[in-house]
Amino acid sequence: MxxxxxxxxxxxxERSAVGPxxxxxxxxxxxxxxxxxxxxxxxxxxxxxxxxxxxxxxxxxxxxxxxxxxxxxxxxxxxxGEYQFEVVGEHPRGRLLNLAQQGRSIMHRHPWLAPLLLTRPSMGPNSLRFLDSALAALAPVDLPGPAKLQIVAMMSAITSAFVQNELSSLPPAGPDEGSPARPGQHLVEALQAGEYPHLAAAMAGHSAAGNVDEQFTSAITNYLAGAGIPA
CATH class of the missing domain: 1.10.10.60 (Homeodomain-like)
Structure with a gap:
């Protein structure tokens, strides 16, 4: 079965045509x-x-x-249903970035959502409205429909993964139990040991890459630019 x-x-x-x-x-x-x-x-x-x-x-x-x-x-x-679908900007990349930024905010308000979106799509009216709005932003782009759907799916996956990483970096909630290690402290110590020079060089640049909002904007715009979506 x-x-x-x-x-x-x-x-x-939702409601039967007959009955109370x-x-x-x-x-x-x-x-x-x-x-x-x-x-x-x-x-x-x-x-x-x-x-x-x-x-x-x-x-x-x-x-x-x-x-x-x-x-x-x-x-x-x-x-x-928390998305605002009014048109923001004229260009596809900016409109998609706006949807991604809204999605990130929604996932922060509902921390359980990000991992779920990576494993199961929703097909309700609000979810389909989001998809339709994203495809409307891509309407001027000369790509076949399946490619546009893939772009929206990848943008959503990047957003979900980014938020999961943000949330996992937060200190655990609950009573203070002494002085627990800071999130990422093991990585810092491993890099300081000098065994991973290429990773250390990349992370040194990462620390100067701007705040997390700028990093998210960069991640989405870089993906969309690589996918050929005009600014």
Missing amino acids: PAHDPTDVWRRP KPEHSRNGIATAALRIADQEGLAAVSIRRVAATVGAGAASLYRYVKSHDELVELMMDAVA
């Missing part, structure tokens, strides 16, 4: 799940936990989502 497709949630009407009005909505369920995930991480999100948060029984919540994967699908599409 094939695995359940979480995007099936979008193929079902539903007590809950997909948006309300997603909002409750997001609150849990943002505060405690994605692992804390379950059908039972979300049901308790919205004041429903776990069994009744299955009338709205058929599985945990469908619940995550609603969450991913809800955060995609």
Whole structure:
């Protein structure tokens, strides 16, 4: 039997044409799940936990989502609704950079999102609106459709990987346990030992490469330039 497709949630009407009005909505369920995930991480999100948060029984919540994967699908599409799709600038590279910068901000607001986007796409209306907006930015570029889709996918992957690296570099949350090693301290000590001269030279330039916002802008623009997207 094939695995359940979480995007099936979008193929079902949210409200039946007959019967009483539903007590809950997909948006309300997603909002409750997001609150849990943002505060405690994605692992804390379950059908039972979300049901308790919205004041429903776990069994009744299955009338709205058929599985945990469908619940995550609603969450991913809800955060995609935070994009602003108005046209910013006239040139494809600038418009795509704006979407990437928005994506980075969204992933920082929802730290569980970045690794998820690298492993599973969302097919909800907000997610498809993002994809359509990115392709609209690429409309003037003389490339076939599959190549444009690949460019958008790579830009999103770079953004997700960049944010994951940012978040992993932050000090761990929680009670202070003495003076833990700084993130990256092992790398610093290894470079100081002199065994990796080429890496040390590259990292020396990295320290002067500007702040993290500039580094992100550089990463995206360099990729888009290499892909032939005009500024």
